Amino acid sequence: MSFAIAPQKKITVYLIGDSTIADKEVSAYPETGWGMPFHYFFDSTVVVDNRAKNGRSTRTFIEEGRWKPVVENLKEGDYVLIQFGHNDEVPTKKSYTTPEQFTANLLKFVSEARNKKAVPVLITPVARRKFDSSGKIEETHAVYTQLVKDVAAKYKVPLIDLDQKSQELVQQFGPESSKYLYNYLLPAENPHYPTGRKDDTHFSELGARKMAEIVLQEIKNLNLELANHIRVVPLKEKK
Amino acid sequence: MIKANFKKALFVCLLGLVSFTLPIKKHITIWMVGDSTMCQYDSSRFPLTGWGMPFAEYLDSSVTIKNEAKGGRSTRTFIAENRWQKVVENLNEGDYVFIQFGHNDEAKNYPDRYTTPEDYRNNLIKFVKESRDKKAIPVLITPVSRRKFDANRNAIETHEVYSKIVREVAAEMDVPLIDLDAMSLKLLQQFGEKNSALLFMQLEPGENPDYPSGVHDNTHFNAYGARHIAELVLQGVNDLHLELSDRIFKKS
Numbered sequence: 360m361s362f363a364i365a366p367q368k369k370i371t372v373y374l375i376g377d378s379t380i381a382d383k384e385v386s387a388y389p390e391t392g393w394g395m396p397f398h399y400f401f402d403s404t405v406v407v408d409n410r411a412k413n414g415r416s417t418r419t420f421i422e423e424g425r426w427k428p429v430v431e432n433l434k435e436g437d438y439v440l441i442q443f444g445h446n447d448e449v450p451t452k453k454s455y456t457t458p459e460q461f462t463a464n465l466l467k468f469v470s471e472a473r474n475k476k477a478v479p480v481l482i483t484p485v486a487r488r489k490f491d492s493s494g495k496i497e498e499t500h501a502v503y504t505q506l507v508k509d510v511a512a513k514y515k516v517p518l519i520d521l522d523q524k525s526q527e528l529v530q531q532f533g534p535e536s537s538k539y540l541y542n543y544l545l546p547a548e549n550p551h552y553p554t555g556r557k558d559d560t561h562f563s564e565l566g567a568r569k570m571a572e573i574v575l576q577e578i579k580n581l582n583l584e585l586a587n588h589i590r591v592v593p594l595k596e597k598k
Numbered sequence: 599m600i601k602a603n604f605k606k607a608l609f610v611c612l613l614g615l616v617s618f619t620l621p622i623k624k625h626i627t628i629w630m631v632g633d634s635t636m637c638q639y640d641s642s643r644f645p646l647t648g649w650g651m652p653f654a655e656y657l658d659s660s661v662t663i664k665n666e667a668k669g670g671r672s673t674r675t676f677i678a679e680n681r682w683q684k685v686v687e688n689l690n691e692g693d694y695v696f697i698q699f700g701h702n703d704e705a706k707n708y709p710d711r712y713t714t715p716e717d718y719r720n721n722l723i724k725f726v727k728e729s730r731d732k733k734a735i736p737v738l739i740t741p742v743s744r745r746k747f748d749a750n751r752n753a754i755e756t757h758e759v760y761s762k763i764v765r766e767v768a769a770e771m772d773v774p775l776i777d778l779d780a781m782s783l784k785l786l787q788q789f790g791e792k793n794s795a796l797l798f799m800q801l802e803p804g805e806n807p808d809y810p811s812g813v814h815d816n817t818h819f820n821a822y823g824a825r826h827i828a829e830l831v832l833q834g835v836n837d838l839h840l841e842l843s844d845r846i847f848k849k850s
Contacts, residue, residue, distance in 0.1 A: 385655050386847070388652070388655050388825075389652070389822075389825050396644065396645070396821075399641050399642075399644040399645075399808075400806075400807050536793055539793065539796055539822070547833075548829055549656075549829055550656045550832060550846050550847040550848065550849070551656070551847060551849065552849075553848075553849050563822055564645075564820070564821035564822040564825060565796055565820070565821070565822035568645055568820075568821065568822075572805055572806065575807070589807050590642075590807040590808060591807070591810075592642075592807070592808055592809075592810060
């Protein structure tokens with residue numbers, strides 16, 4: 360029996376964050392959070408548990424008791440992918456979180472994940488679609504992205520600079536074509552949005568998948584053990 | 599007197615309310631018969647998406663979607679494999695049958711799929727007749743366009759012969775027609791030669807774990823493209839004023 364291999368425990372990857380990651384109600388389709396396509400990328404040893412929720416900041420996520428059950432369920436080797444900022448950084452929003460509190464909350468996520476021997480990964484907030492008059496994409500999370508980076512550097516947390524990477528992608532698409540990445544719909548095009556939609560924050564299926572692909576690539580670049588659990592299919596010419 | 603009139607008016611109002619809200623929609627099924635551009639895919643093949651998948655998200659709870667479409671099937675092989683028989687046997691009055699074939703029927707280089715124009719026509723007629731025999735409503739759909747542009751960057755027709763046959767059968771037998779070929783061709787033109795690739799299974803090597811060597815496919819849609827095609831079909835349903843359009847999700 361000494362050669363028997365213990366059945367491998369599944370790794371849970373918790374996603375905590377806001378509407379840019381969250382699973383959507385069918386009635387909100389085609390708005391898509393990047394957590395939705397993200398779970399297709401892993402083999403059967405991984406369960407992606409998308410706890411991200413529309414409208415939440417680090418503060419309201421904690422206050423509403425959304426973080427506590429994550430911590431309670433964390434086990435050694437699990438991951439917590441943390442991406443907040445959109446709702447923290449807007450002073451007019453009820454979800455506003457001061458920079459100091461934002462930093463403290465990120466630190467709370469990191470240290471409590473580590474207490475459970477789980478692996479926290481900090482992710483800077485994904486880019487909004489905003490271009491200046493010369494067609495150059497603008498940084499819309501300057502302060503809060505920096506805070507994420509600071510916490511990552513100070514506490515040696517794996518960091519995915521999704522803000523930067525997604526800005527590069529949106530820039531590649533350019534001011535016009537980048538609309539395809541976001542939830543842009545003409546009036547009467549889609550039954551869920553009869554008057555149409557021009558959303559520069561939330562993604563289409565295309566944008567969500569592209570963002571998920573960036574996060575996946577960065578998981579590989581960070582050499583996280585999780586990268587060993589990305590689905591592998593044999594190379595072939597035609598599927 | 600005023601009070602009595604008021605009561606009467608109130609009664610009439612209530613009666614009106616009742617008669618407008620009471621008729622509960624009969625539950626129906628939409629049977630989707632077709633090929634790989636319409637069918638359901640397993641998540642292991644994501645982002646590959648048949649347009650029947652997002653289409654289902656836009657109908658209300660009075661509708662069940664049975665997506666019986668299957669990759670690689672022509673009208674001929676769909677029938678030969680008894681797939682059509684299974685649909686017919688389960689059809690109920692008021693059900694819809696969405697019929698979209700052509701890609702594999704017209705593929706002469708795949709003899710195991712190829713269907714002659716004559717047989718294609720006869721098979722479509724068979725689908726229509728047998729649906730109607732069961733008091734179901736057949737809807738003919740021309741095959742969704744492939745992505746092909748000419749030197750002047752015009753999206754070009756890729757189903758010339760077979761789409762025409764669908765249109766003819768629809769006209770001859772007075773079948774509701776959704777000219778998805780024409781609609782999707784227009785969509786591709788709107789996106790343009792380069793950006794229309796965003797609708798299809800186009801992945802760079804290493805971009806997506808399920809397609810390690812990448813894929814450049816101008817026939818099959820990704821999730822984004824499939825949804826756009828589903829939107830066109832929904833538009834087609836509305837344009838036809840089918841009873842079904844009352845079952846498309848409405849924002850309350």
